[in-house]
């Protein structure tokens with residue numbers, strides 16, 4: 284088999300994670316129960332497709348080094364302290380590129396790029412090539428195929444119309460994994476939502492004027508205190524992700540709901556101390572009773 288990244292033929296392919304393993308370990312470790320863990324993952328495609336035979340052992344290990352850097356230097360420190368200030372070098376952009384690359388190649392292999400125009404498809408394939416070359420050290424930077432990173436936290440107030448904001452918003456921001464290829468006539472973004480972080484790989488962007496303090500550079504400083512601005516399209520996509528999550532929670536059958544309730548009851552201490560529960564409390568502060576889905580008419 285041929286490695287999707289380095290194109291070496293006749294190699295034994297590894298069963299590679301599309302979303303790094305440490306993310307799922309984090310979700311499991313900090314969740315109240317395994318049932319909640321599934322409830323928090325609104326994208327079915329992530330659940331049944333987050334591992335693929337994609338990479339040779341060398342490439343797998345290459346991507347792994349940046350995953351370790353991201354997890355140790357940014358992911359867990361930010362989870363522990365939202366006031367983080369951090370100097371980074373190229374591990375951050377390498378990690379973001381590797382995530383956007385994996386999201387895009389998965390979509391290509393699964394024939395999920397049909398919503399792109401022929402011209403956008405050509406650009407997407409070029410981005411895959413440039414990102415691949417950058418990861419392999421054949422290019423000094425990813426050029427116009429930029430990476431943007433958002434650090435997420437619970438929302439206490441917002442300026443959207445109430446009906447546009449899902450009651451699961453904070454659980455979505457803090458807990459969900461969600462992958463998408465966003466395309467409009469002028470723009471194509473690779474959208475990878477992880478717990479607490481959103482990575483946007485740019486394929487085609489009309490104007491970057493509205494984006495402030497989100498671009499990942501070859502080296503730089505991250506401070507959670509600076510204001511970040513992104514295009515309204517991304518804000519809308521975040522809300523749509525939260526709504527999808529609300530729908531999934533609401534769609535549980537009474538039996539599944541009972542099973543979840545029993546699990547919570549039997550693990551009440553673990554649930555109360557879990558991040559899922561804290562995010563639910565944050566949603567409760569923001570949305571009141573609509574946060575719970577025990578009765579459909581509540582929505």
Ligand SMILES: [Zn+2]
Nearest residue numbers: 286289339342
């Ligand atoms: Zn390889």
